[in-house]
Amino acid sequence: MRNKLIKFTEATVGKKELYAIKKTFESSYLGLGKKVKEFEKKFKNFIRTKHAIALSSCTAALDLSIKVNNFKKGKKILVPALTFTATAAVVLHNNLEPIFVDINKSNLNMSFEDLKKKYTKDCVGVMLVHFGGHPCEMEKIVPWCRKKNLIIIEDCAHVCGGEYLGKKLGSWGDYGCFSFEEKKIMTTGDGGMLCTNKTNKVNIIRSLSYHGQNKDPWERNLKKKKKTWDYKVVNLGFKYNMNNLQASIGIEQLAKLRQMNKKRISILKNYILELKKQKNLTLAIDYKLKNSCYWLLILCVPNRDKLLEFLKRKKINASVQLRPLPLHPLYKKFNKHNLYNAMKKWRNFISLPLHTRLTKSDIIYVTKCINFFYKKNFNG
Ligand SMILES: *Cc1c(COP(=O)(O)O)cnc(C)c1O
Numbered sequence: 001m002r003n004k005l006i007k008f009t010e011a012t013v014g015k016k017e018l019y020a021i022k023k024t025f026e027s028s029y030l031g032l033g034k035k036v037k038e039f040e041k042k043f044k045n046f047i048r049t050k051h052a053i054a055l056s057s058c059t060a061a062l063d064l065s066i067k068v069n070n071f072k073k074g075k076k077i078l079v080p081a082l083t084f085t086a087t088a089a090v091v092l093h094n095n096l097e098p099i100f101v102d103i104n105k106s107n108l109n110m111s112f113e114d115l116k117k118k119y120t121k122d123c124v125g126v127m128l129v130h131f132g133g134h135p136c137e138m139e140k141i142v143p144w145c146r147k148k149n150l151i152i153i154e155d156c157a158h159v160c161g162g163e164y165l166g167k168k169l170g171s172w173g174d175y176g177c178f179s180f181e182e183k184k185i186m187t188t189g190d191g192g193m194l195c196t197n198k199t200n201k202v203n204i205i206r207s208l209s210y211h212g213q214n215k216d217p218w219e220r221n222l223k224k225k226k227k228t229w230d231y232k233v234v235n236l237g238f239k240y241n242m243n244n245l246q247a248s249i250g251i252e253q254l255a256k257l258r259q260m261n262k263k264r265i266s267i268l269k270n271y272i273l274e275l276k277k278q279k280n281l282t283l284a285i286d287y288k289l290k291n292s293c294y295w296l297l298i299l300c301v302p303n304r305d306k307l308l309e310f311l312k313r314k315k316i317n318a319s320v321q322l323r324p325l326p327l328h329p330l331y332k333k334f335n336k337h338n339l340y341n342a343m344k345k346w347r348n349f350i351s352l353p354l355h356t357r358l359t360k361s362d363i364i365y366v367t368k369c370i371n372f373f374y375k376k377n378f379n380g
Pocket of ligand 1 (some may be wrong): 057060129155158191
């Protein structure tokens, strides 16, 4: 038995990030400032949107994406049944109602067929989650949403740098929201980014993210000749901005993102090769390993909970990533419609460790343990 614990996720941070923080630290400008602006510029060039606004989290980005539209109270937003609570919580925070949409059979994304069924005249927007990093069928969903006048918010918390039909995820819809929380594709400890081409919404987003002021402190400092202390509170705002310390980590992470995503793809390839030998399990997503960015390796397995316990004894931290939201007490009352695939499938989901520090021998060890488990218990 191996002594090394195989972690579920692990941030790819090192000397470069440390040096970048040190430099920012020594500059003693730690808050909202130059580094944040630099990170925003690099990020928007990378995603290829006109604007990128750095924030304290993806949740803040999702919240502001809804808020800037001033939807009437009680209107409805279509949300995939399988996602993290933040995707639907921001709907409730804005006095709107989430309508849960079922997932596909071949991947865990929102089903386009069910989306069309769940749509009513009261719907004003759609939250699209590229679950595990797998792209939603944007070429079908986006034109349909445009016809229905629905605002499209891409929750890109599971994907950073992935492309679909040659276009970066996060640039297809009206707003692309990214997460730099420590477990995600790239990290700033905590943090998020809101990408958009909607130039007319940028001022209000920036204002809402910084106490509703008409100028943030960085802008005030730039205009040195004028009164730097002067600003007006024009909106009921939040404290959602990113700071220079986070941004200096983000700049380094973005510089190595391509390498990190390449590594994840090569790890996935190795896993899939080994896993194909085991007939008891199937991949929950049809992985497309080209110009992609996958955050999760999810399998569909029999006896999921027993396998999880067994792997834990073998020092492998596998996990169940996300149960359908209507199974949580907060969202129970919104479960009005048929969510057959999500409710049926999630009980067999298991997510395996996936991060850039996994070695080939780690992968062989994990897959051997899984094979052993099924051979021993089920003659698999
Ligand atoms: C992690 C996650 C979020 C929230 O990200 P934060 O940066 O922690 O706010 C939102 N949506 C999904 C699907 C997530 O997995």
